[in-house]
Amino acid sequence: MNTNPTLADSTPCLISPTVSTVRAQGQPLKLGIMASGSGSNFEAVADAIASQQLNAEIQVLIYNNPGIKAVARAERWGVPAVLLNHRDYKRREDLDTAIVEVFRQYKVEWVVMAGWMRLVTPVLINAFPDRIINIHPSLLPSFKGVKAVEQAIEAGVKIAGCTVHLVRIEVDSGPILLQAAVPVLPDDRPETLHARIQVQEHRILPQAIALVQRGRSL
Ligand code: GRF
Numbered sequence: 001m002n003t004n005p006t007l008a009d010s011t012p013c014l015i016s017p018t019v020s021t022v023r024a025q026g027q028p029l030k031l032g033i034m035a036s037g038s039g040s041n042f043e044a045v046a047d048a049i050a051s052q053q054l055n056a057e058i059q060v061l062i063y064n065n066p067g068i069k070a071v072a073r074a075e076r077w078g079v080p081a082v083l084l085n086h087r088d089y090k091r092r093e094d095l096d097t098a099i100v101e102v103f104r105q106y107k108v109e110w111v112v113m114a115g116w117m118r119l120v121t122p123v124l125i126n127a128f129p130d131r132i133i134n135i136h137p138s139l140l141p142s143f144k145g146v147k148a149v150e151q152a153i154e155a156g157v158k159i160a161g162c163t164v165h166l167v168r169i170e171v172d173s174g175p176i177l178l179q180a181a182v183p184v185l186p187d188d189r190p191e192t193l194h195a196r197i198q199v200q201e202h203r204i205l206p207q208a209i210a211l212v213q214r215g216r217s218l
Contacts, residue, residue, distance in 0.1 A: 013161075013200050015180045018207045029056040029213045032108030033079075034099070034116040035063050039070025040198060041114035041135055041205050046077045048206030055213055059106040062099055064118060080106070086118055096123035103128075110212065113167065114205065117146075125169055132167040133212070135205050137197050139163060139179055144172035149194045152184065160184050160193060162201045164208035177208040 028049075033042050042061060048054040061074040061081045074081040082102050089095040100123065103111065113120075113134040125132060138148040140163040143155070152160045161181035166174035180200035184193060 013182045016178050030109040031056050031058050032103040033061050033112045033114050035070040035114050036117040037115050039073045043073050044202035054206050054210050059108050092121045093123045096121045100127040134167050136163050136172050149190045158184050162197050178204040180204050
């Protein structure tokens with residue numbers, strides 16, 4: 001797997017038109033982030049805030065799998081991390097009710113699903129109408145759902161990528177905010193392609209949040 005960020009950074013890519021990185025004025029956007037795994041996208045958002053490319057604050061991280069790497073990242077950034085283990089809830093709606101309660105408690109305005117590997121229900125979606133963002137590792141509408149990178153390799157596409165979109169009830173299908181495309185190389189395995197895609201995820205997720213922040217403050 002190519003873990004060298006310098007090499008990965010120099011991979012050609014194409015990003016859909018975006019906003020300038022000039023810091024938007026006004027109140028910082030209060031974000032609630034949801035993660036199920038490594039949390040590298042959480043980190044990218046935290047980095048963008050720290051370097052003033054994004055006028056936002058991460059109020060809380062909600063995670064569903066005990067011991068994931070995202071929690072250590074949240075601790076390093078001084079962000080409260082709340083475990084809501086989906087295994088403790090009978091129905092998806094019950095988990096989403098608990099998520100909404102935590103977000104309300106932390107005064108969250110916008111929700112970012114950064115590698116949240118659970119289906120969400122209208123309970124969450126209706127609590128934050130048009131204010132939930134998801135990052136998905138494919139050029140939607142291709143390769144929705146799980147194992148998107150594997151699906152891309154299996155399909156033999158030559159260009160892959162990632163999408164940031166607003167969340168709707170149908171999985172991976174809301175209005176698209178930003179996309180980035182990367183080449184699929186002949187010897188790619190899911191891990192190598194995913195690593196290349198993730199470099200771009202870490203760019204377009206903060207940019208997409210900046211886009212909505214700017215929209216709000218116009
Ligand atoms: C990303 O590839 C994202 O597109 C997908 O889950 C992965 C999360 O990665 N939804 P990380 O936990 O942010 O590193």
